[in-house]
Amino acid sequence: MSTSAATLGSPLKKNKAQVSLVGAGPGDPELLTRKAHRLLQEADVVLHDRLVGEGVLALIPVHVERFYVGKRRAQHSVPQEEINAALISWAHQGKRVVRLKGGDPFLFGRGGEEMESLIAAGVSVDVVPGVTAASGCAAYAGIPLTHRDYADGVTLLTGHLPASEYDWPALIRARHTLVFYMGVTNLAVLTAALLEHGMRADMPLAIIEHGTLPTQRTQVATLSSWRAVIDSESLDSPALVIIGEVTACDRVVRFP
Numbered sequence: 001m002s003t004s005a006a007t008l009g010s011p012l013k014k015n016k017a018q019v020s021l022v023g024a025g026p027g028d029p030e031l032l033t034r035k036a037h038r039l040l041q042e043a044d045v046v047l048h049d050r051l052v053g054e055g056v057l058a059l060i061p062v063h064v065e066r067f068y069v070g071k072r073r074a075q076h077s078v079p080q081e082e083i084n085a086a087l088i089s090w091a092h093q094g095k096r097v098v099r100l101k102g103g104d105p106f107l108f109g110r111g112g113e114e115m116e117s118l119i120a121a122g123v124s125v126d127v128v129p130g131v132t133a134a135s136g137c138a139a140y141a142g143i144p145l146t147h148r149d150y151a152d153g154v155t156l157l158t159g160h161l162p163a164s165e166y167d168w169p170a171l172i173r174a175r176h177t178l179v180f181y182m183g184v185t186n187l188a189v190l191t192a193a194l195l196e197h198g199m200r201a202d203m204p205l206a207i208i209e210h211g212t213l214p215t216q217r218t219q220v221a222t223l224s225s226w227r228a229v230i231d232s233e234s235l236d237s238p239a240l241v242i243i244g245e246v247t248a249c250d251r252v253v254r255f256p
């Protein structure tokens, strides 16, 4: 990565042109960090994604210019180059720019690419972490991602790759939780590959839609049964898939 520590954010001296790359969390506005909230209050312009919740957007003062640059998988409404160019241009005009992203900016959110392009253009970057969907969904569903009795580790993965691109034997480990982001459309392929590579057919699995929002829905099934139990047509975005013993805990909050 061609980043230079001198151009990154605090506590080092900053260039004048600056962008704050801010995580908005998974939806519940109370999960926003205090730093993210302060930067939104101080901003001149905010660019936000589709997954930034309405409750968080409502915290942006009305005088702040606000642009939606949302993307859906395979359907980029504003090309990434245009987003980068706008951020760079506003930063060089001396505006206080917030690039607001759902969850955490450095997890499956192209935050790394945006940071690199800003730094290459002489813009310094402050990165403000957010609660990622895995943490938010799991917490609000009562699913501990690790647990002394069931899981010693957790892997966060994108779920939209072809099955041939995953290292299945490495992923199918005892006492391990898998979290697939963007995995619902590909769930039949993912679960078939897990079964084929030896994961137990009765391994529990949870699908959490609208995590941390009042509309959150959690459905629990098993690797082999989910297609019969869960109507995949009815699943709404955003949704996260968690696979592992931890999803069988009695604590799982199915309909909070």
Ligand SMILES: C[S@@+](CC[C@H](N)C(=O)[O-])C[C@H]1O[C@@H](n2cnc3c(N)ncnc32)[C@H](O)[C@@H]1O
Pocket: 026, 027, 051, 101, 102, 103, 104, 105, 106, 107, 108, 109, 131, 132, 133, 134, 137, 180, 181, 182, 183, 208, 209, 210, 211, 212, 213, 238, 239, 240, 241
């Ligand atoms: C492009 S990724 C962005 C992830 C984000 N940067 C993060 O840290 O959570 C979008 C995917 O995150 C998951 N996701 C984000 N917010 C969610 C929510 N509130 N409930 C369930 N899944 C969510 C979904 O799998 C969705 O398809």
